[in-house]
Amino acid sequence: MTSQRKSTRSAAVIGAGQTGVTAALGLLDAGFDVTLYSDRDQRALRDDVPATGTALEFGETQQAESALGLDTYTARAPRHTGLTVRIAGPEREELIAFDGHFDGYVGVAVDTRLKADERLTAFAERGGRFIVQQVTPEKLGSIAAGVDLTLVATGRGGLSELFPVDESRTPYSAPQRSLLTVTVTGLDHDDSVFAHRSRAGGARSGFSIFAEQGEGWWGPYLHKDAGPSWAFLGWARPGSDWEKRFAAADSADSALRIVRELYRDYIDWDLPEVQATQVIAEDPHSWLKGAVRPVVRAGVGHTGSGHPVASLGDTSAAYDPIAGQGAQSGLIQAQRLVAAAAVHDGPFDEEWIGRQYRSFLAARGDAANRVTRLFLGDPELAEIGNTLFAAAAVEPRFASALVGLLHRPQPFLGIDSLDAAGRFITEVTGENADALLARFEPAGRFDRSTFTSSLATA
Numbered sequence: 001m002t003s004q005r006k007s008t009r010s011a012a013v014i015g016a017g018q019t020g021v022t023a024a025l026g027l028l029d030a031g032f033d034v035t036l037y038s039d040r041d042q043r044a045l046r047d048d049v050p051a052t053g054t055a056l057e058f059g060e061t062q063q064a065e066s067a068l069g070l071d072t073y074t075a076r077a078p079r080h081t082g083l084t085v086r087i088a089g090p091e092r093e094e095l096i097a098f099d100g101h102f103d104g105y106v107g108v109a110v111d112t113r114l115k116a117d118e119r120l121t122a123f124a125e126r127g128g129r130f131i132v133q134q135v136t137p138e139k140l141g142s143i144a145a146g147v148d149l150t151l152v153a154t155g156r157g158g159l160s161e162l163f164p165v166d167e168s169r170t171p172y173s174a175p176q177r178s179l180l181t182v183t184v185t186g187l188d189h190d191d192s193v194f195a196h197r198s199r200a201g202g203a204r205s206g207f208s209i210f211a212e213q214g215e216g217w218w219g220p221y222l223h224k225d226a227g228p229s230w231a232f233l234g235w236a237r238p239g240s241d242w243e244k245r246f247a248a249a250d251s252a253d254s255a256l257r258i259v260r261e262l263y264r265d266y267i268d269w270d271l272p273e274v275q276a277t278q279v280i281a282e283d284p285h286s287w288l289k290g291a292v293r294p295v296v297r298a299g300v301g302h303t304g305s306g307h308p309v310a311s312l313g314d315t316s317a318a319y320d321p322i323a324g325q326g327a328q329s330g331l332i333q334a335q336r337l338v339a340a341a342a343v344h345d346g347p348f349d350e351e352w353i354g355r356q357y358r359s360f361l362a363a364r365g366d367a368a369n370r371v372t373r374l375f376l377g378d379p380e381l382a383e384i385g386n387t388l389f390a391a392a393a394v395e396p397r398f399a400s401a402l403v404g405l406l407h408r409p410q411p412f413l414g415i416d417s418l419d420a421a422g423r424f425i426t427e428v429t430g431e432n433a434d435a436l437l438a439r440f441e442p443a444g445r446f447d448r449s450t451f452t453s454s455l456a457t458a
């Protein structure tokens with residue numbers, strides 16, 4: 001049968017963050033005539049703004065990028081081979097320690113500005129049209145009227161208001177944490193770094209959780225200028241001491257000072273590594289503070305004249321970054337949209353856009369949202385969370401399965417009771433969950449770092 005498809009169909013993508021550029025490049029390679037709109041030019045996107053987030057991503061997301069023929073950065077970025085976790089209680093008692101290995105995949109955290117910049121260069125080289133313009137709702141109307149398919153990837157702000165909030169999928173009315181992030185150099189990724197947490201040392205990322213304060217995370221990172229480096233990401237609970245500290249950051253220097261003091265006062269097991277870090281002088285935007293309210297929006301919006309447009313990336317769903325789901329979801333969503341558009345013969349109407357979005361939510365979005373709630377310590381999931389984290393402390397295979405939810409969150413959709421949590425533990429370990437959990441003992445005292453910076457000893 002011969003296809004009746006028009007030889008060239010047209011698409012507009014609004015927003016040149018990493019998700020928008022990825023979709024634009026994918027559509028271009030799928031034979032679309034693509035115009036990408038951005039409120040900043042390419043140089044400003046790279047050098048005048050902070051990275052949107054740490055954007056740590058794992059195997060399933062890397063497969064989505066590979067399916068689009070794109071560089072996954074796994075050969076260039078320092079690799080994460082697992083996640084080590086330390087959990088302290090309300091009285092700072094040192095309760096849970098485990099080292100979860102990433103089984104069959106790795107993580108990479110790539111500067112979103114670098115990824116967008118390189119994909120934008122490829123987009124222009126392959127004949128894509130790049131227009132620097134702040135797209136208003138009115139302008140969106142005329143853009144959408146002139147093309148077959150319009151994707152809106154303007155992030156959490158931008159044009160997101162065109163897509164109504166899906167209240168049934170939006171769990172919170174306010175952000176659950178204040179965030180502080182800073183990217184640094186001064187630490188290698190060899191096994192002398194964070195060696196007290198894991199023999200894999202600097203190939204692991206390290207998470208520390210304080211029941212009433214928040215969470216701190218360090219992980220290998222690929223910075224656009226400095227290359228292989230490290231990223232800190234901190235979460236502060238509302239009303240906590242950490243929240244006051246994070247609020248005082250107003251530069252990369254002050255952010256790093258606040259982080260060092262935080263580790264001195266609360267997380268001393270990692271202090272020597274943190275003291276060895278240095279700010280990236282050539283990038284004044286290497287830090288960020290703020291908060292994200294997890295929100296899920298509709299997949300279809302309408303311009304003033306009634307044209308349907310599709311939401312994409314953070315415009316569709318904003319996640320608190322605690323489980324690293326935002327960039328991952330956006331890239332998977334982009335790949336799925338491109339793959340579906342490439343083989344679709346009919347109009348890209350409201351029905352088609354809505355169907356793609358529902359299928360993305362079922363395949364990834366809903367699970368990503370629920371895993372984010374688990375790692376946020378959502379009271380509704382607290383008992384399940386306590387059980388899973390305790391099991392991880394007892395059995396390394398389960399630690400690997402638990403951190404694997406960051407890579408593939410889907411198994412967690414079915415874990416809606418303590419019985420289901422027990423079944424998950426048994427499936428992974430082959431052992432009765434109660435018997436396994438009976439072996440749990442509080443950590444007592446975490447190992448402390450004895451790291452000495454090679455710079456300090458040079």
Ligand SMILES: Cc1cc2nc3c(=O)[nH]c(=O)nc-3n(C[C@H](O)[C@H](O)[C@H](O)COP(=O)(O)OP(=O)(O)OC[C@H]3O[C@@H](n4cnc5c(N)ncnc54)[C@H](O)[C@@H]3O)c2cc1C
Pocket residue numbers: 014015016017018019020037038039040045052053054055056057112133134135136153154155156157158159179181233288292312313314315321323324325326327328329330
């Ligand atoms: C602190 C932090 C840490 C994070 N860590 C992780 C992690 O480890 N793993 C993970 O998967 N996710 C993480 N995330 C989430 C991730 O960074 C984002 O989901 C992702 O980068 C969003 O990309 P985007 O392209 O959808 O949006 P954006 O990066 O926000 O891009 C939107 C673009 O649209 C442009 N724009 C806006 N309005 C207009 C307009 N009207 N006209 C034209 N252009 C416009 C903007 O200037 C911007 O360039 C983190 C987020 C934060 C805040």
